[in-house]
Amino acid sequence: xxxxxxxxxxxxxxxxxxxxxxxxxxxxTPENVFDYFTHSMFYDAQCNNAILRMQTRxxxxxxxxxEEELRRFKGVEFVVVDAQPPTxxxxxxxxxxxxxxxxxxxAYYCVHNRIYQAPDLYxxxxxxxxxxxxxxxxxxxILRNHRPDYTPRTGFVWPIVGDPNPAAAGAAGADASxxxxxxxxxxxxxxxxxxxxxxxxxxxxxxxxxMNMMLLMNAMHTTAMNSVITPPETAAGSAxxxxxxxxxxxxxxxxxxxxxxxxxxxxxxxxxxxSKTSVKKKRKRSSVAPPPSG
Numbered sequence: 001x002x003x004x005x006x007x008x009x010x011x012x013x014x015x016x017x018x019x020x021x022x023x024x025x026x027x028x029t030p031e032n033v034f035d036y037f038t039h040s041m042f043y044d045a046q047c048n049n050a051i052l053r054m055q056t057r058x059x060x061x062x063x064x065x066x067e068e069e070l071r072r073f074k075g076v077e078f079v080v081v082d083a084q085p086p087t088x089x090x091x092x093x094x095x096x097x098x099x100x101x102x103x104x105x106x107a108y109y110c111v112h113n114r115i116y117q118a119p120d121l122y123x124x125x126x127x128x129x130x131x132x133x134x135x136x137x138x139x140x141x142i143l144r145n146h147r148p149d150y151t152p153r154t155g156f157v158w159p160i161v162g163d164p165n166p167a168a169a170g171a172a173g174a175d176a177s178x179x180x181x182x183x184x185x186x187x188x189x190x191x192x193x194x195x196x197x198x199x200x201x202x203x204x205x206x207x208x209x210x211m212n213m214m215l216l217m218n219a220m221h222t223t224a225m226n227s228v229i230t231p232p233e234t235a236a237g238s239a240x241x242x243x244x245x246x247x248x249x250x251x252x253x254x255x256x257x258x259x260x261x262x263x264x265x266x267x268x269x270x271x272x273x274x275s276k277t278s279v280k281k282k283r284k285r286s287s288v289a290p291p292p293s294g
Contacts (some may be wrong), residue, residue, distance in 0.1 A: 011042065022036075034091070036115075040115050042115065044078075046076070049070070052073070070096065074096050074097065075096055076105070077095075080092075087112055
């Protein structure tokens with residue numbers, strides 16, 4: 001297949017404008033826009049339009065409907081297919097096969113007195129794909145230059161960086177803290193606006209605290225009772241001893257008066273006992289017979 005059949009000459013990067021012709025003939029209209037187009041580089045001088053105009057010029061006839069006259073020819077022709085004077089016109093280039101069949105070859109649009117060639121589908125897709133591939137290749141080159149070192153344990157691991165804009169992060173944190181402070185102030189103000197009877201309402205956790213205190217008191221009371229109770233086998237003996245002690249030493253007996261002390265702080269009974277012990281010692285020494293002399 002000939003590449004020219006798939007993609008004709010690409011002139012999408014160029015445009016045509018002729019200020020002198022516009023000044024001489026005035027603004028563009030559906031009647032004179034094709035005459036303006038014939039002076040551009042997009043016009044083919046061997047088209048059916050040029051042949052038809054040459055024939056009418058030599059014969060001196062006036063063409064009333066040029067598009068209807070072009071049906072008699074075969075080959076390349078140009079037709080104005082859309083017109084929105086004075087700023088927008090579309091001219092189509094097509095190949096006339098029969099009076100009722102024509103194949104479009106290219107399209108041209110005139111916007112603000114400038115004529116452009118409209119890109120075909122092939123040019124449009126190839127351009128977009130080429131731009132996408134170029135962008136991907138550039139991105140991969142940048143990543144390849146900044147690729148981290150390879151380690152057998154983790155492989156290629158990219159470092160995780162924090163917020164690239166610390167100022168924005170700080171501002172967001174300040175806004176969050178400010179909002180939190182405002183919510184706390186609103187909560188405090190709503191609590192202060194409640195009536196004084198709200199103080200009598202049980203606080204959260206007060207019931208559980210009271211229950212814990214009651215359980216603690218019950219445990220202490222049970223421990224005290226268990227420490228007082230004695231074994232069954234010693235209960236009778238301890239009761240009898242307690243009764244005898246109570247009978248011998250009644251609680252109503254008077255307390256004896258203290259004894260007088262002597263000059264060195266001893267009681268009279270202590271003095272009598274000390275004198276008796278000294279007499280016994282003297283008597284014991286006197287009863288021993290003296291040893292024989294010589």
